[in-house]
Amino acid sequence: SAVISQKPSRDICQRGTSLTIQCQVDSQVTMMFWYRQQPGQSLTLIATANQGSEATYESGFVIDKFPISRPNLTFSTLTVSNMSPEDSSIYLCSVVPAGIQETQYFGPGTRLLVL
Amino acid sequence: TQLLEQSPQFLSIQEGENLTVYCNSSSVFSSLQWYRQEPGEGPVLLVTVVTGGEVKKLKRLTFQFGDARKDSSLHITAAQPGDTGLYLCAGAKRGSNYKLTFGKGTLLTVNP
Numbered sequence: 224s225a226v227i228s229q230k231p232s233r234d235i236c237q238r239g240t241s242l243t244i245q246c247q248v249d250s251q252v253t254m255m256f257w258y259r260q261q262p263g264q265s266l267t268l269i270a271t272a273n274q275g276s277e278a279t280y281e282s283g284f285v286i287d288k289f290p291i292s293r294p295n296l297t298f299s300t301l302t303v304s305n306m307s308p309e310d311s312s313i314y315l316c317s318v319v320p321a322g323i324q325e326t327q328y329f330g331p332g333t334r335l336l337v338l
Numbered sequence: 339t340q341l342l343e344q345s346p347q348f349l350s351i352q353e354g355e356n357l358t359v360y361c362n363s364s365s366v367f368s369s370l371q372w373y374r375q376e377p378g379e380g381p382v383l384l385v386t387v388v389t390g391g392e393v394k395k396l397k398r399l400t401f402q403f404g405d406a407r408k409d410s411s412l413h414i415t416a417a418q419p420g421d422t423g424l425y426l427c428a429g430a431k432r433g434s435n436y437k438l439t440f441g442k443g444t445l446l447t448v449n450p
Binding site: 224227253254256264265266267268271315317319324325326327328329330331332334 | 368369371373378379380381382383386388426428430435436437438440441442443
């Protein structure tokens, strides 16, 4: 498995501001992903974080709203830009560890409340 | 259209009872994963099944992958209050670059 940490664990933000969430893994991984989990809902994939290149976004998510960086194999950031109350969610990063296929492990999540 | 139909959505039972959660699809998956998520935490992986007809046991939990790799079930025997949580199934398709599609989840409450 992999040990994944996220910062911050939670935050309360004002509308119109931006928040950057960090995801750090303790070992090399093949893939890193970012998900959103709205209150009482399941997980929705936002994008695949690609090392050294632009992230691959799912339908309904765009780079201007959710810019993502992945400068190396073990670290990624997700920014939630120009926030509105509708962005209040749990944001989760997940990884596929190197050498372990067909399995994703999740970080503890970042709980975001936008007022 | 939900690719993975998970049922039931909510389940409230008494300690000691048995239960089964279902995850169904019209699509074939190369693997299917079950997670449990407790309030305030990220999903924790319980099991990955990859072979049609596969059965895996984890203490009181039994996981089955359908022969056609389109469906899966999670059976809990003698449920305990510690089993309370959101159970999520997630499928991966071959060639999808490990991307997972999640079911809507089953919120299980086990009352003492």
